[in-house]
Amino acid sequence: MKVAFLLNDLQLSGGVGVVVQHARELALRHGHDVTLVLVREQEAAPWEFDGLAHLHVDGLDDARARHFDVAIATWWETVYSLFELDADRYVHFLQSFEDRFYDRGSAERSAAAMTLDLPVSYVTEAAWIAETLARVRPEAPCLYVRNGIDKDVFSSPASLEVRVGEPLRIVVEGNPDVWFKGVHEAIGVVRAMREPRHLTVVTGDASKIEPGAADRVVGPLTHRQMAELYGESDVVFKLSRVEGMFGPPLEGFHMGATCVVAPVTGYDEYIEHGWNGLVVDWDDVGGSARALDLLARDRRLLTFLRTNALETARSWPTWEQSSTFMAAALEKIRRDPPPPAYAGARQLAADSLLALDTQRLTMHERDEYRRLAKPALRLKRTGAWRVLGRLREHPRMQPVWTRLRPLTRRVRSKLTG
Amino acid sequence: MHDRSERITEHTHPSIAAEHRLRYALAAPAIRASARWCDLGCGTGLSAAAALGGVYEGTALLVDREQELADRAATAVDAHQTVAIAADLSTAAGVERVRAALADGTGPLCVTCLETIPHLSDFAPLVALLAERAGEPEHTVVLSVPNDAFWALESPHHRTAWSEGAVAELRTLLPADHVVLHQVSVQGSAILRAGESADAQAPIALSPGVPSHVLLAFGAGAAQLGSGSPAAVVVQADVEAQRREARQRASDLLHLETTVQTLERRLAATPAAPPASDEDGSSDAPAASGHA
Numbered sequence: 001m002k003v004a005f006l007l008n009d010l011q012l013s014g015g016v017g018v019v020v021q022h023a024r025e026l027a028l029r030h031g032h033d034v035t036l037v038l039v040r041e042q043e044a045a046p047w048e049f050d051g052l053a054h055l056h057v058d059g060l061d062d063a064r065a066r067h068f069d070v071a072i073a074t075w076w077e078t079v080y081s082l083f084e085l086d087a088d089r090y091v092h093f094l095q096s097f098e099d100r101f102y103d104r105g106s107a108e109r110s111a112a113a114m115t116l117d118l119p120v121s122y123v124t125e126a127a128w129i130a131e132t133l134a135r136v137r138p139e140a141p142c143l144y145v146r147n148g149i150d151k152d153v154f155s156s157p158a159s160l161e162v163r164v165g166e167p168l169r170i171v172v173e174g175n176p177d178v179w180f181k182g183v184h185e186a187i188g189v190v191r192a193m194r195e196p197r198h199l200t201v202v203t204g205d206a207s208k209i210e211p212g213a214a215d216r217v218v219g220p221l222t223h224r225q226m227a228e229l230y231g232e233s234d235v236v237f238k239l240s241r242v243e244g245m246f247g248p249p250l251e252g253f254h255m256g257a258t259c260v261v262a263p264v265t266g267y268d269e270y271i272e273h274g275w276n277g278l279v280v281d282w283d284d285v286g287g288s289a290r291a292l293d294l295l296a297r298d299r300r301l302l303t304f305l306r307t308n309a310l311e312t313a314r315s316w317p318t319w320e321q322s323s324t325f326m327a328a329a330l331e332k333i334r335r336d337p338p339p340p341a342y343a344g345a346r347q348l349a350a351d352s353l354l355a356l357d358t359q360r361l362t363m364h365e366r367d368e369y370r371r372l373a374k375p376a377l378r379l380k381r382t383g384a385w386r387v388l389g390r391l392r393e394h395p396r397m398q399p400v401w402t403r404l405r406p407l408t409r410r411v412r413s414k415l416t417g
Numbered sequence: 418m419h420d421r422s423e424r425i426t427e428h429t430h431p432s433i434a435a436e437h438r439l440r441y442a443l444a445a446p447a448i449r450a451s452a453r454w455c456d457l458g459c460g461t462g463l464s465a466a467a468a469l470g471g472v473y474e475g476t477a478l479l480v481d482r483e484q485e486l487a488d489r490a491a492t493a494v495d496a497h498q499t500v501a502i503a504a505d506l507s508t509a510a511g512v513e514r515v516r517a518a519l520a521d522g523t524g525p526l527c528v529t530c531l532e533t534i535p536h537l538s539d540f541a542p543l544v545a546l547l548a549e550r551a552g553e554p555e556h557t558v559v560l561s562v563p564n565d566a567f568w569a570l571e572s573p574h575h576r577t578a579w580s581e582g583a584v585a586e587l588r589t590l591l592p593a594d595h596v597v598l599h600q601v602s603v604q605g606s607a608i609l610r611a612g613e614s615a616d617a618q619a620p621i622a623l624s625p626g627v628p629s630h631v632l633l634a635f636g637a638g639a640a641q642l643g644s645g646s647p648a649a650v651v652v653q654a655d656v657e658a659q660r661r662e663a664r665q666r667a668s669d670l671l672h673l674e675t676t677v678q679t680l681e682r683r684l685a686a687t688p689a690a691p692p693a694s695d696e697d698g699s700s701d702a703p704a705a706s707g708h709a
Contacts, residue, residue, distance in 0.1 A: 029539065127585055143589040146582055269582060315565035315580040320538070324577070325586045328541035332548065332590050 001032045001330060004063060004071040004085055005093075006039055006078035010046030014247065015095050017049065018125070018147050019074045024051030025323030032327070037063040037071075039081040060084060070330050072123070079115035089333050092116075094124040096244035097132065105362065110355040117348035119339045123329050125245045126266045139343055141336065143329035146269070147245050148322030149313070153223045154254035156313055157231065161256065162303050168195065168296035169233045171257070173202035173219075173226075173248055174240065176209060182239035182262070185285075187213050190237065192289035195296035200229065230255035234302060235295060239282065240264045249277065254313040258305035260291050270316065276308040376415070423532075423574045424486070425464050430662075434464065435652040440531045440600065440632060441468030443648050444559040447638040451475060451557065452524035454496075457506060457515065457543070458482075458533025462490025465529075473497065478518055480504050482511075507537035507576075512546050525555035527638065532630070534562055534587075535575040544590050550636055551592040557638035561600070562587070567629045584631045595635035598643045599628035605651060621649055 003026060005019050019036075026032040028051070035056040046052070058066075063085055071087035073079040076098045082090055092115065099112035116133070122142040124130050130144050163169075170190055174181035183203065190199045191213070201214040202221055209217050221229065230236065236252035236259040246266035249259035253270070259277040261267050273279040278295070280288040295302045317325075379385055391397050401408075425437050441464050448454045452475045456465055459479040477496040480503075481487040487501035502518055505511035519526065528550055534540045550556040562579040565571070577583070588595065601623065609615050634642045 030541065127582070130589070144586045146586060311566070314571055315578045315583075317578055317583065321577045321583075324539050324541050325590075327539075328544050328590050331541060331545050335545065335549075 001030075001070065001334065002035075002066075002068045003032050003330065004035045004037050004066075004068045004087065006037045006071065006073045006081055006085075008040050008075055008077055009038060009042060009044070010036065010049065010052075010057070011044060015075065015244075018095065019093070020049040020051065020055075021148065021150075021319050022323055022326050023055050024049075025319055026327060026330075027051075027054045029320060029323060030327040032330075035063060035066070035068070037081075037085070039078050069334055073115075073120075076112040076115045079118065079120075080111075082118075082120070089338055090118075090120040091330070091333060092118070092120045092122050094122055094129055094133070096126075096242070097129065100242055105358055110351070110358060114348065114351045114355065117344040117351055119341050119343040121333045121336075121339060123326070123333075127269060128265050129244070137344060137347065139339070141333070141339060143332065145325045145329055146317060146322060147247065148317050148319030149250065149254060150223065151254070151318050154227045154230075154251050154313075156254050156310055157256055160303065160306055160310060162299075163234065164299045166196075166198075168197040168235060168292065168302075170197055170199045170235045170237050170292065171202065171229060171233045171252070172199065172214070172237050174238070176203055176205070180240060180242040182241060182282075183209075185283075186237050186239045189239070189285050189288040190214075190292065192285050193292050193296070194289075195293045197292065197296055200233065202226070202229065226251065227255055230257050233257045234306065235260055235292065237292065238262070238264070239280075239288070241282065243267070245269065246271075250313070250316060253309040254316075256306055256310050258295070258302065258309045260288065260295070270312050272308075272312075274305075276305055276312045278305070423536075423572065424460050426461055427463070430658070431652045431655050435650045436600070436602075436629070437464040437531070438467050439648060439650045440559075440561055440630070441465045441529065442650065443598070443632065443642060444527065444529050444531075444634075445469055447527045447557045447559065447634075447642060448473065448475075448529070450525065450638060451527040451555070453478065453519075453522050453526045455515070455519060455526065455528045456480065456490070457528065457530040458536065459490040460486060462493035465490070466493045466495065469494070471495065475524075476500065476522060478502070478515075478522075480506070480515055480518075482506070506533065506543045507539045509542045512542040516546055525637070526550070526553070526557070528556070528558045530558070530560040531632075532561055532563065534560065535572070535577055535579055538576040540577065544587070548591055553636075555637045557634065557636040559632060559634045559639075559642065561630050561632040563630050564628050567602075567627055579631075584633075588633065591633060592635045594639075595633050596639045596642055598632040598634070599625070600630040600632060601626050602629050603649065603651060607653070619651075621647075621651075623647055623649075 005023050007016060007019060010016060023034045023036060027034040035058050037058050037060060039060050060081055068085060068087040070089045070091055071082055071085040072091040072093050073082040074093045079092055099109045102109035102112065116137065122133060122140055123145055124133065124142060125145060125147050127144060130142050133140060133142050172183060172186040174183045176183040187201065190197060199214045200216045200218060201209050202219045203209060203217065204220040206217040206219070230252040233252065234257060236249045236257050238249060238259065238261045240262065241264060243264045243266045246264060246269065249261055250270055252259055253276065259271060260280055261271060261277060262282045263279050267279065271277045271279065278291045280291050392401060425434055445468050448469065454473065454475055455478040457480050459465065459481050462479060473494065473496040475496065476498040477494050479487050479490040479494065479499060479501045481490065482503060482505050484503035487503055491499040491501040500518065502514065504514040528547065530547060534543065537543060547558050547560060550558050562584060564580060565578050566580050603621055607617050
C-alpha cells in the first residue's frame with residue numbers, strides 16, 4: 001500500500017514522534033511504501049528520528065506528482081494540503097482537537113475546527129476523541145488506534161522495588177510556559193504537602209522554575225533518561241487541563257510509578273482511581289496535597305497502586321501491536337467506500353457561518369476602536385506631538401517627566417479606560 | 418506435567434477446558450445452521466468436538482499453523498466432511514490460503530476464530546478476512562480475545578496484549594452491527610452423598626463484571642448468539658490435581674532457587690580467568706595505528 005503522511009516538519013515533538021513511529025512500523029513490518037510529505041518550506045534540519053532511513057521524505061511539490069492509496073493529514077494545518085495529493089482515500093489522523101490550542105476568536109481556532117468538517121475518514125489515538133467526534137460527526141468513519149509504548153526504552157522491571165522509610169519521590173514534567181500543562185500548579189501542590197517528599201521537575205527550560213521550588217530540576221531528557229527517572233520515582237504528578245492520549249503517567253506505569261492526576265481528557269484510557277493511581281480535582285491544592293501525603297504515609301497503598309500500575313502497563317500495546325491496528329485501519333479505509341462528498345457539509349456550512357460571524361464581530365470591534373482612536377491618531381500627526389516626542393527623549397527633561405509621571409499615568413488611564 | 422502451551426488436550430485443567438468448550442458451545446447453533454464451518458486456529462479440535470456433541474452435517478474447514486494439529490482436529494471433529502489445512506494466519510500468504518479455501522465452497526458459512534488472534538504478531542490480514550465475510554450473505558463470524566487485565570500471569574504464547582482498550586480498537590475494524598459478549602468466570606460449590614455421582618442444576622446470578630474473555634460476532638447469525646439465556650458451564654474442580662499442580666510449582670520454584678544459589682556460589686568461588694595473552698600472536702586487538 002502506498003501511504004503518505006502529511007507533516008508540517010520533522011522537528012522533535014510528541015505528535016511528530018507518533019507519526020514517525022507509525023510510518024516506520026508500517027514500512028518495516030507491513031511492507032507499505034510510506035512517504036512523509038512535508039507541506040512547509042523547511043527552515044531547520046529535521047530531528048534524527050529512528051527509522052527515518054526506511055521512509056521517503058518528500059516536499060509537497062514532489063508528492064503532487066505521485067499517486068497514493070491513502071493520504072493522511074496529521075495536524076490541522078496539513079489538512080489544507082491533503083487534497084493537493086492524488087490519493088484513493090483521504091484520512092485525518094486526529095491526535096487532539098487542535099482548535100483548543102488557540103484563543104477563542106483567533107483565526108487559527110476557526111480554521112482548525114473547520115478541518116473536522118471535511119469528507120475524510122478519521123483515525124484517532126484516544127477513545128474520548130472518537131466519542132467526541134461521533135457526537136459532532138456521527139456519520140464520519142472513525143477508527144481507534146492507541147499509541148504504542150516503546151517497551152525497549154520503557155522496559156518494565158521484573159519486580160517492583162518496594163520503598164519504605166524514604167521521602168515520597170514525585171516527578172512533575174511538562175512545559176511550564178504552556179498554561180494547560182499545569183506545571184506551576186503541581187509544584188504549588190507539592191509545596192503544600194506535609195509529609196517528607198522529594199520533587200523532581202522535568203522541563204526543557206529550568207529558568208522557568210522558581211529557585212528552590214523543587215529538589216531537582218532536570219531536562220530536557222531523552223526517552224531513556226525519562227524511563228530511568230520514572231524507574232526511581234514513586235509518583236508521576238500531573239495537573240494538565242488539555243491532553244490527547246496522556247502519555248507520561250503511562251510511561252511512569254511501565255517503570256513502576258503510580259500517578260496522581262487531574263481528570264484531564266484521556267486519563268480514563270488507563271487510569272483507575274484507587275486501583276493504579278489517584279485522581280484529584282483541579283484547583284484543589286489542599287485535596288491534592290493530602291492525596292500525595294496519603295501516599296507518602298501509607299506505603300502499603302503506594303505499593304498496591306504501583307503494583308497495579310505495572311500490571312496496567314503490561315497489557316498496553318507495543319508499537320508493533322499499535323502499528324498492526326494502524327495497518328488494519330488503513331486496510332479497512334481502503335477497502336470501504338470513501339465517505340460521501342457531502343459528508344460534513346452541514347457542519348461545514350454552520351462552522352463557516354460561525355467563522356463569518358466571529359470575523360464580522362472582530363471587524364466591528366476594530367472599526368469601533370479605530371473610531372475611538374481617531375482623535376489620538378490625528379494628534380500624533382501634528383507638529384506639536386513630534387516636538388513633545390523629542391522633548392520626552394531629551395536628557396534634561398527627564399526630571400520633569402519623572403515628576404509629571406503620576407499625572408500622565410492618570411490621563412492615560414482615563415483615555416484607555 | 419500440565420500442558421502450558423495453551424493447546425487444549427486431554428490433560429488441560431478442567432476449568433480451562435470448560436471455558437474453551439463454552440465458547441464453541443455458544444457458536445454451535447450458528448455452526449450447525451451453516452453448510453460450512455471454518456475454524457481458524459482449531460488446535461486439537463477437542464473443545465469444538467465436545468461442544469458440537471454429535472455429527473456436524475456440513476463441511477468443516479479446520480485451519481491451524483501446524484498440519485499435524487489440523488489433521489488431529491479433523492479426527493476429533495465428527496463432520497460429514499473435513500478439510501484440514503495448515504496456514505500461518507499471521508501472514509498475508511497464510512490468510513490468502515484460507516481465503517482461497519473458502520472460495521472453493523458455497524452456501525451458508527460460519528467462521529470461528531476463538532483465542533487465535535492474540536497468538537499472531539500481525540493480525541491485520543486476518544481481521545480483514547473476517548470483516549470481508551460480513552459482506553457475504555449467510556456468513557457468520559464469531560471471534561474471541563482474552564482480557565489480559567483479568568489474568569494474573571502474562572501468557573508467553575501471546576504475541577499481542579488484549580484489554581478493554583484493544584477490544585475497543587478491534588471493534589472499530591468490524592462491521593458496525595457486531596455483537597459483543599462478555600465471558601465471565603463463575604465459582605461455586607456443591608454437596609452430594611459420599612461416593613455417588615449426580616448431575617446438579619443451579620441458577621447462576623450473573624451481573625456485569627470484568628470479563629475473562631470478550632467474544633465478538635457479526636454477520637447473518639450474530640444477532641441470535643447469546644440472545645436467549647446466558648450460556649454457562651460449570652465443572653467440578655479437580656482439587657487433587659490443583660493441589661498437585663500448586664505443590665509442583667512450589668517445589669519447582671524451591672528447586673530452581675536452590676540451583677541458582679548453588680551455581681552463584683560456585684561462580685563466586687571460581688578464580689577469575691587470566692586476561693587473554695597476545696604473546697602467541699593470536700590477539701586480534703588493533704595495532705597502535707588503529708588498524709586491525
